Amino acid sequence: MSTGATLGLYGLGTMGSALALNILDKGFGLHVSNRSDQVVDAFRNDAAAAGLADNLSAHHDLETMVPAMPGPRAVILMVPAGAPVDETIDRLRPLLTPGDAIIDAGNADFNDTRRRTEALEAAGLTYIGMGVSGGEEGARHGPSIMVGGTEQAWSGIRSMIESIAARYEGVPCAAHLGPDGAGHFVKTVHNGIEYADMQMIAEIYGLMRHGQGLAPAEIGKTFAVWDSGPLQSYLVGITGKILKAEDAPGVPAVDAILDQAGQKGTGRWTVIEAVKLGQSATTVEAAVAARSWSAEKPLRETGEGLYGQTAGPVDLSEAQLEQALLAGRIIAYAQGFRTLLAASDAYGWSLDPARIAEIWRAGCIIRSALLDDIAKAFRGDLPQGQLVFAPAFKDMLDDSLPALRAVVAQAASGGHPVPALAAALGFLDSMTRARGTxxxxxxxxxxxxxxxxxxxxxxxxxxxxxxx
Structure with a gap:
């Protein structure tokens, strides 16, 4: 694949449309298509309204789009993981010629990416598994991008990828991380950490709301303050905004939302792969379990009636809650990077954990102030490759561990479920005991x-x- 490849994008859903507008916005020509003609026409109108239609060629199907693209071609897929990707590849293969590339930019099981890479490269085609993080806003204005594939494949798309990526202090938050499924695996673990972080934030919110009787708006103000300190992050920032929002005058928006969380599979994949690698990511596992339990609302309602379960008060300071969340977040990151390094060894990827931390500093959902410290730790003297042993993180955990213990103990005593925070504490206690059981x-x-x-x-x- 050469650097002058003609770009195409198939799949104009929320993320696909945002990414396509980003590519056009950076001055690249782009052919687009979708399985629905109506979506293609709507996107053409959106691009025109944004003044980005000059470099756009819209087509109503792949069979029309690909022949209209001068070779060599690079077709970006933004379709749901699994069978839809395989079905789209089957349609593309007879339309492409050796030297062309397929770029899967959706969430994908890295095992599928490895399988597809082997099959397509045997046919003379290039396959790139590319993780994209940042949601719709990130895709439109600059996501964090994790690329897996050959060095030659990376060189062919590097200028475009670095142009559309987020930037941290002027440096693109995009990198070639390794061959075949490396990019998609890193994105999977990113999402696993995201699951854990979101769950621990929710657990702290629950203690403040139901254990201390605070109103959502009041809790939101606290999260806004935390967002300017050690907990500074995208997720803490949006939590403050969410909790201060109202669905109607005097009605907190969060109270209008059913307490049943969805999941698309990446958190579950993280847990499965971590266990296969002997690296149980317990904070992620707890978060996945919590979402699964949340889906069983009728069962939970029956359980509350049978057991008369009521949550009691908790006597915790704002500082203790903040420090407990900080400790939990550090441990979630540590478990994520342990999983990444175990996979790197198992699959011969030579992942660079410091570079991964760096490309997560902007654009992605788990961007936070801690990532600078993580990158520095991996570039320095890191005892046995463990983040929790790094001097900077040991100091943080020495300060925050008593708060995590207090929070988990008070939650258990008061009947408040905190599975992710408890899992974080259990991990650290296990990894700091020379002789266990x-x-x-x-x-x-x-x-x-x-x-x-x-x-x-x-x-x-x-x-x-x-x-x-």
Missing amino acids: TDLVQAQRDFFGRHGFDRVDGGEDRHGPWWR
């Missing part, structure tokens, strides 16, 4: 299954006295 687990495994165990005196694959 799995000696008993190993003894049990040997007792019922003769699995054997290693001894503290160096003996390997031994059995207990119950087998003598």
Whole structure:
């Protein structure tokens, strides 16, 4: 694929339309298509209204769009993950010629990306798995972009990608992270961290609302203050705005929303892959579970009636809540990066964790003040590659860990569910104990299954006295 490739984009949903306008806005020519003619026509009108129609060629189907694109071509897919991507690729393959590229810019299971890369490159085509984070606003004005593919593929799209990406202190928040599924895997873990962060924010909100009786607008003011301190981040910032918003005069917007959270799969994928790699991302797992439980509202209503469950008051200061959220966020990031590094070793990707942290500093949903510290930690002397062992983060956790303990303890005593914050505390407590309790687990495994165990005196694959 050459740097002069003709660009096309298929899939003009919310993200696809925003990304297409961003590409046009940066002066690149673009062919677009969608499965619905009406959507294509509406996009053409939107581009014209924004003064961006001069470099636009709109088509009502792929079979018309691709032949109209001079080669070499690069077609960006913005379609739902899974079967829709495979179906679109099947339509594209006979229309493309060797040297052309397909860029999957949606959320995708990295295993699918690896499979598609192998199949398409065998046919002389280039396949790029590209993670894009930032929601509609980011896609339109500058997302964080995580690219997976060959160096040659990256060189062919680099100028366009860096032009449309967010910038942090003038540097594009986009990078080539590795081959095949590397980009999509990094985006998956990004979303997993996002799940954990959102859940912990919600847990802190719940303690303030239901354990301290504070009104949403009052809590929103606190989050706005926190957004100017160590917790500064996109998610904390929007939480403050959400909680201060009203659905009608005197009616908090949050109270008009059903407490059932959706999910599109990336958090679940993070948990599955982390477990496969021996890196249980417990904060993400707790967040995924919390969303799943939220979907069972009738069941929860029955449970409340049966158990008469009522949440009691919590005696926590604003500073304790702030510090507990900071500790939880640090641990969620730490678990995410442990998962990334384990995958890098397993798949030979040579991921650069510092660069990943840097491209997350702007444009993406989990952008936060902590990412500068994370990048510096990975570029410095990081004991055993663990963020929680880095001097800067050890200092933060030394200060914030007592607050996390107090918050989890008070929540448990008062009957407030805080699964993600509790998981964060459990992880740190486990990783800071030289001797844990799995000696008993190993003894049990040997007792019922003769699995054997290693001894503290160096003996390997031994059995207990119950087998003598």
